[in-house]
Amino acid sequence: MKNTRCGYIAIVGRPNVGKSTLLNTIMDQKLSITSKKPQTTRHQLLGIKTFNQAQFLYVDTPGIHSNEKKAINRYMNRNARSVIRDVDAVIFVVDRGSWNKEDDLVAEALAGQAGQLIIAVNKFDLITPRNRLLPVLEKLQARFPEAEVVPVSALKGENIEQLETLIEKRIPYSEFYFPDDQVTDRTERFMVAEIIREKLMRQLGDEVPYAASIQIDRFERTENIVHIVATIFVERAGQKAILIGAGGKKLKRIGIDARVDIEKLLASKVMLTNWVKVKSGWSDSERALKSLGYDPV
Numbered sequence: 001m002k003n004t005r006c007g008y009i010a011i012v013g014r015p016n017v018g019k020s021t022l023l024n025t026i027m028d029q030k031l032s033i034t035s036k037k038p039q040t041t042r043h044q045l046l047g048i049k050t051f052n053q054a055q056f057l058y059v060d061t062p063g064i065h066s067n068e069k070k071a072i073n074r075y076m077n078r079n080a081r082s083v084i085r086d087v088d089a090v091i092f093v094v095d096r097g098s099w100n101k102e103d104d105l106v107a108e109a110l111a112g113q114a115g116q117l118i119i120a121v122n123k124f125d126l127i128t129p130r131n132r133l134l135p136v137l138e139k140l141q142a143r144f145p146e147a148e149v150v151p152v153s154a155l156k157g158e159n160i161e162q163l164e165t166l167i168e169k170r171i172p173y174s175e176f177y178f179p180d181d182q183v184t185d186r187t188e189r190f191m192v193a194e195i196i197r198e199k200l201m202r203q204l205g206d207e208v209p210y211a212a213s214i215q216i217d218r219f220e221r222t223e224n225i226v227h228i229v230a231t232i233f234v235e236r237a238g239q240k241a242i243l244i245g246a247g248g249k250k251l252k253r254i255g256i257d258a259r260v261d262i263e264k265l266l267a268s269k270v271m272l273t274n275w276v277k278v279k280s281g282w283s284d285s286e287r288a289l290k291s292l293g294y295d296p297v
C-alpha cells in the first residue's frame with residue numbers, strides 16, 4: 001500500500017458564502033478571485049496543496065444558484081453538479097446565520113454523497129457571543145447525521161487546520177497526480193484575466209461586471225517586464241461608457257489595481273493595456289461563451 005494520499009475535494013455552496021475565500025486561505029495565497037458580489041467565480045479552478053504525505057486537489061466551483069435563465073448560469077450550475085460526482089470529499093460551505101432556498105438546492109445536489117460530506121459553517125467570526133453557534137451546528141448535524149460539521153472563518157483563518165485534518169482522512173492512498181511544487185492547473189494568462197475581472201467586480205456597480213468578460217490578446221515575457229494586452233468585452237455601449245468612466249478614470253483605476261496583483265502573481269514588472277469592446281449578448285449565447293473559454297461540461 002502506498003503511504004501517500006492524493007484526492008479531489010470539491011468546495012460547493014450557494015453564491016457568496018465564502019468558497020473562494022476558503023480556498024485562498026487553505027492555499028495560503030490568492031488563487032481564486034473574490035468580491036462582495038454573488039457569482040464572482042465563473043470558472044472552475046484547481047488549487048493544488050502538497051504537504052507531508054498528502055496532495056489535496058481543491059476544486060473551487062461557481063456557486064449553484066436558482067436563476068437558470070441565462071446560458072452563463074446554466075453553465076455554472078452544470079459545472080458545479082458534475083464536479084460533485086467525481087470527487088473524494090465535498091466541503092459544503094454554508095453561512096453561519098442563514099439557510100435559504102439556494103442552500104436547499106445545493107443539499108439536493110449532494111444527496112447520496114453523505115459519507116464524504118464536510119459542512120463548513122463559515123463566517124463564524126461574525127457570531128457573538130460564540131455560544132450562539134451551538135444551535136446552528138446542532139441543527140445542521142441533525143439534518144446531515146453522517147456529515148462532519150465544523151465552524152470556520154475563511155477570512156480570519158480560524159479552524160482551517162481542523163478542517164484540513166477532516167479532509168485528509170477522506171482522501172485515498174495514491175501517488176501524487178501533480179508535481180509537489182505546482183499550485184494550480186490554470187495558466188498564467190487565465191489567472192491574469194481573472195485578476196482583471198476581480199477588479200471590475202470590485203470597482204463597478206451591479207450591472208456591468210456581470211456583463212463583462214476578459215480576453216488576453218498579448219502575453220509576452222521579456223527579461224525585465226511582462227507585456228499584457230487585454231480586451232474587456234461588455235454587452236452594450238452604455239456599459240462601455242460606465243466602465244471607462246469620466247475621463248477614463250474608472251478603467252485606469254481598474255488597470256492600476258490589476259497590475260499590482262499581476263506583478264505579485266508573475267513576480268515581475270508588468271505593462272498592462274486594457275481595451276474595451278462591445279460584443280452584444282455574449283453571456284446569453286452558448287457559442288459566444290465557448291469562444292471566451294467557458295468549456296461545456
Ligand code: GDP
Pocket residue numbers: 013014015016017018019020021022033034035036037038039040041063122123124125126152153154155156
Ligand atoms: P463565494 O461566492 O462563495 O466564492 O464567496 P467569496 O469567497 O467570494 O466571499 C464572499 C464575501 O464573503 C466576500 O466579501 C468575503 O470577504 C466574505 N467572507 C468570506 N469568508 C468570510 C468569513 O469567514 N468571515 C467574514 N466576515 N466574511 C467572509
Ligand code: MG
Pocket residue numbers: 019020021032033034040041061062063
Ligand atoms: Mg467564488
